[in-house]
Amino acid sequence: MKDNLQSPLKSLDDWENDLLVRYPEKGSKKTEEFRDYDSSDRAEGVKTFYKLNHEIQTYDFVCKKEKQFLTFNKKEMSLWNAVDFLNTLVDDSDPDIELDQFQHLLQTSEAIKADGHEDWFVLTGFLHDLGKVLCLFGEPQWAVVGDTFPVGCQFSDKIVHDEFFTLNADSKNPKYNTKLGMYNENCGLDKVKMSWGHDEYLYQILKDFLPKPALYMIRYHSFYAQHREEAYNHLLNKEDHENFEWVKKFNKYDLYSKAPTPPDSKALRPYYEDLVSKYLPEKLRF
Ligand SMILES: [Fe+2]
Ligand SMILES: [Fe+2]
Numbered sequence: 001m002k003d004n005l006q007s008p009l010k011s012l013d014d015w016e017n018d019l020l021v022r023y024p025e026k027g028s029k030k031t032e033e034f035r036d037y038d039s040s041d042r043a044e045g046v047k048t049f050y051k052l053n054h055e056i057q058t059y060d061f062v063c064k065k066e067k068q069f070l071t072f073n074k075k076e077m078s079l080w081n082a083v084d085f086l087n088t089l090v091d092d093s094d095p096d097i098e099l100d101q102f103q104h105l106l107q108t109s110e111a112i113k114a115d116g117h118e119d120w121f122v123l124t125g126f127l128h129d130l131g132k133v134l135c136l137f138g139e140p141q142w143a144v145v146g147d148t149f150p151v152g153c154q155f156s157d158k159i160v161h162d163e164f165f166t167l168n169a170d171s172k173n174p175k176y177n178t179k180l181g182m183y184n185e186n187c188g189l190d191k192v193k194m195s196w197g198h199d200e201y202l203y204q205i206l207k208d209f210l211p212k213p214a215l216y217m218i219r220y221h222s223f224y225a226q227h228r229e230e231a232y233n234h235l236l237n238k239e240d241h242e243n244f245e246w247v248k249k250f251n252k253y254d255l256y257s258k259a260p261t262p263p264d265s266k267a268l269r270p271y272y273e274d275l276v277s278k279y280l281p282e283k284l285r286f
Helices: 013-022 030-039 041-056 059-069 079-086 101-114 119-127 130-137 162-167 198-206 212-220 238-256 265-279
Strands: none
Touching: 013 041, 013 238, 041 162, 079 101, 079 130, 079 265, 101 119, 101 238, 101 265, 119 212, 119 238, 119 265, 130 198, 198 212, 212 238
């Protein structure tokens, strides 16, 4: 039995399945399927997950995690080792219906490729969730996945389960609980600290190697309150707005590319090996 505070979700995918309930693909039958899921005990797990996430992700918490992880002294791996490492992540999900992490990455990137996008976009789809290795370093689920949001300023009521922010100490701190908090109007997201998770972590690992739109996709793909709800326009600058068009484009592939048949990972591997070596160094520091 897993510790409920560490792992309230049966599977990391439960968060993503919950996203499909909140943001169903237009005209898709899947919506019905995922509604059933909503009433199950998985939904309870998702609620507990957000309660913990919203309560504990304060400005200070994020600073602490940055100190802990942005020295990159945990592990040195090639991208392929990182993919294999991520695939050792086993949770309580049903192996008959859930695809493994590698397959989710491949489905995302193959859907991008099928639409004829540039190779760096395909590569971004392939590696966008590698930051989830944080789970394998012992981090609790609510500090790895889940919608991300700015800390250091007021929490938007557009964030899922915003009612749990009353539990967050920052919501009572006048330094942090005004609309702009520590920030200036339209200062740009690069100056804004986001709640800690797999997006920011992977961005920091890859920031020297990929084109800017790719880095935006990686860094903000879980920032639903902005790319879906536009709740933080007062913090974005012009460059952010331009690049969020890419984040939105990416989100479609991230959420809606889950096909029931697993991709043929063996056959696809040579293509991705070339792509990885075109953009990334031999070893990455985690
Ligand atoms: Fe993700
Ligand atoms: Fe993803």
